[in-house]
Amino acid sequence: MGASIKDVAARAGVSIATVSHVLNGTRPTQQQTRERVLAAIRDLGYAQNQAARNLARGRSTLLGLLISDIRNPFFPDITAGFQDQALAHDMDALVMNTNYDPQRTLNSVRRLVGLQVPGVAVLTSQIDPAVIETLAGHRIAAVYLDLGRVDQSISNIVLDYEHGIIESLEYLTQLGHRRIAYIGGPLHLTSAQRRKRAFMETAVRLGLEPSHTFDADFTVKGGYFACSKLLNGSTAPTAIVAGNDLTAIGILHRAYDGKLRVPEDLSVVGFDDILFAEYTQPALTTVAVPRGEIGRVAFQALWTMLSDPDLTGREYRVGTRLVIRDSTLPPGKNAD
Amino acid sequence: MGASIKDVAARAGVSIATVSHVLNGTRPTQQQTRERVLAAIRDLGYAQNQAARNLARGRSTLLGLLISDIRNPFFPDITAGFQDQALAHDMDALVMNTNYDPQRTLNSVRRLVGLQVPGVAVLTSQIDPAVIETLAGHRIAAVYLDLGRVDQSISNIVLDYEHGIIESLEYLTQLGHRRIAYIGGPLHLTSAQRRKRAFMETAVRLGLEPSHTFDADFTVKGGYFACSKLLNGSTAPTAIVAGNDLTAIGILHRAYDGKLRVPEDLSVVGFDDILFAEYTQPALTTVAVPRGEIGRVAFQALWTMLSDPDLTGREYRVGTRLVIRDSTLPPGKNAD
DNA sequence: CTGAAAGCGCTAACAC
DNA sequence: GTGTTAGCGCTTTCAG
Numbered sequence: 084m085g086a087s088i089k090d091v092a093a094r095a096g097v098s099i100a101t102v103s104h105v106l107n108g109t110r111p112t113q114q115q116t117r118e119r120v121l122a123a124i125r126d127l128g129y130a131q132n133q134a135a136r137n138l139a140r141g142r143s144t145l146l147g148l149l150i151s152d153i154r155n156p157f158f159p160d161i162t163a164g165f166q167d168q169a170l171a172h173d174m175d176a177l178v179m180n181t182n183y184d185p186q187r188t189l190n191s192v193r194r195l196v197g198l199q200v201p202g203v204a205v206l207t208s209q210i211d212p213a214v215i216e217t218l219a220g221h222r223i224a225a226v227y228l229d230l231g232r233v234d235q236s237i238s239n240i241v242l243d244y245e246h247g248i249i250e251s252l253e254y255l256t257q258l259g260h261r262r263i264a265y266i267g268g269p270l271h272l273t274s275a276q277r278r279k280r281a282f283m284e285t286a287v288r289l290g291l292e293p294s295h296t297f298d299a300d301f302t303v304k305g306g307y308f309a310c311s312k313l314l315n316g317s318t319a320p321t322a323i324v325a326g327n328d329l330t331a332i333g334i335l336h337r338a339y340d341g342k343l344r345v346p347e348d349l350s351v352v353g354f355d356d357i358l359f360a361e362y363t364q365p366a367l368t369t370v371a372v373p374r375g376e377i378g379r380v381a382f383q384a385l386w387t388m389l390s391d392p393d394l395t396g397r398e399y400r401v402g403t404r405l406v407i408r409d410s411t412l413p414p415g416k417n418a419d
Numbered sequence: 420m421g422a423s424i425k426d427v428a429a430r431a432g433v434s435i436a437t438v439s440h441v442l443n444g445t446r447p448t449q450q451q452t453r454e455r456v457l458a459a460i461r462d463l464g465y466a467q468n469q470a471a472r473n474l475a476r477g478r479s480t481l482l483g484l485l486i487s488d489i490r491n492p493f494f495p496d497i498t499a500g501f502q503d504q505a506l507a508h509d510m511d512a513l514v515m516n517t518n519y520d521p522q523r524t525l526n527s528v529r530r531l532v533g534l535q536v537p538g539v540a541v542l543t544s545q546i547d548p549a550v551i552e553t554l555a556g557h558r559i560a561a562v563y564l565d566l567g568r569v570d571q572s573i574s575n576i577v578l579d580y581e582h583g584i585i586e587s588l589e590y591l592t593q594l595g596h597r598r599i600a601y602i603g604g605p606l607h608l609t610s611a612q613r614r615k616r617a618f619m620e621t622a623v624r625l626g627l628e629p630s631h632t633f634d635a636d637f638t639v640k641g642g643y644f645a646c647s648k649l650l651n652g653s654t655a656p657t658a659i660v661a662g663n664d665l666t667a668i669g670i671l672h673r674a675y676d677g678k679l680r681v682p683e684d685l686s687v688v689g690f691d692d693i694l695f696a697e698y699t700q701p702a703l704t705t706v707a708v709p710r711g712e713i714g715r716v717a718f719q720a721l722w723t724m725l726s727d728p729d730l731t732g733r734e735y736r737v738g739t740r741l742v743i744r745d746s747t748l749p750p751g752k753n754a755d
Numbered sequence: 756c757t758g759a760a761a762g763c764g765c766t767a768a769c770a771c
Numbered sequence: 772g773t774g775t776t777a778g779c780g781c782t783t784t785c786a787g
Contacts, residue, residue, distance in 0.1 A: 097758085099782095104757090104783095131533050132474070133533045133534045134474040134535050138470040138780080140782065145513075178498075199469065221421065423763095435765080758787080766778090769776085
């Protein structure tokens, strides 16, 4: 226990340089020498001292992952995906909750800088310019979610809402629906804007009848009331696409109250934002944001930049997709 | 950017030792000197190089947190609690998913050893002896969940199921219930054993009528069928305590099927194990395991040992407690 | 293919 | 109250 590279070198009868190179595969070594070193390592139960390694190399094997709050069901899947990839590449993920607090966020970034992390994934909903600046200033590779731009040492993941929307509209038309409405969120949120636009453009592209759209507020209540209005209108839709999960829940409640049977009398497609999989009891169709994939792609983005001496950033596209669940209880996690 | 302690020393006109001591408060410094140093640090945007710091001190500011899987709703709260405490003490938490895989777990532990972490919290459901051994062998402070023993450099958190059970039985008797049944899990699980025993002992202590108990399998179906049997028996209970949340869900479904109105006709108390708060729609009473507190206590346990030169371990008790929710939608997270 | 040795940036004696 | 300096354990030239 507590053996150092010197001990290994001594036991194997080689120099510490050789041990280092054997360990890192950083220069060719004779088969025999290598084996002796490996044996010594095993005998001594030697583990590389990462602190020393990081100091010498000027970068750590730690990658930062900034998320808003691990208690928000949006993030565990992302985190796991990121961690799995990191592990597969012999790196570790340092996950930090920003708690939606800019000050805490900046503080976390500073900690990461101090830790000499070579890359950071910032997957929070809000992105502070100071964070981007700090990271870029230290030449730390960074990947953001829906940042909207790419730069030197900056990659970006864009969520492709259209893909899932297309699938859902194709699905609904296949079921025979012709009047499909959309109930979304407040347009000051970019995600609400983008989802609505995806719906409208896709509806046009598929040659559907002009559809009712409604900007609610991404809450259960909002979905409930918006649904009421739509159903009471002269041309009630036979299917509704919701802009997020809470809205869809509200719609479903309205449907239940009105004695409709879901999804037979009214088809509802929800946007699997946050807590749908855990929440929903009845069978429901949703457009799923593949959270695990986001995490994995985020890692890949960092890894790619780190392998490139001049940290060239690029854009990654992650598609949403339709998930049709059955009503088995308890509801499984979505496919991802 | 990229300034080192030497730069700071130069700019402040002091020795690097002074800078170090100012930064760490590790020896008294003159007010004036300190201010100059601090100013220099600010001007240069200097951040301590943790790698160097760790190397020199022989221990890092990273604490390991081993959990089974962050996607399991049991863990995010724990994780957040641990991280918050760590941050408050100027440390970082390195969270690792073991994926219930002993090999991966051991591998993670080795990584943590290499990272020179001074402490590790092992909050997985299964605990591998090899992990305990490795950690102890490297004199790394460790805290476990329900390990059942305490040792040099080993602390233990024990979940006090009785507390919540007492509260729930008091609550139910207060509602007028006299025949209260218990539907638990398979006895080969220690948690099932301990919960059942807590129920029985508490029932006796409170002088309740001898109660029916039933060992189901901690699944929704199991709860459903166990409930059927109980309700069909000659002396059907008027209230049921479930050993875990899935069981409670099954019970509730059985109650709905049978046209009962919950909780008016049948009181059900669930054990808030994993996904209750996210899942349940109707009002429900549960015995909550305060997950955030587990995380915080785990950190405190480590911190306490680290502050003590000979790493004396001790036992921590975390009580469960009754949580009565209303049926507002969406169901809030439990109080914790 | 291998070894010697100069750092990496910081901490912690030890001097003053 | 402050400065000097010898490491911490590793990586990585530079020689051989």
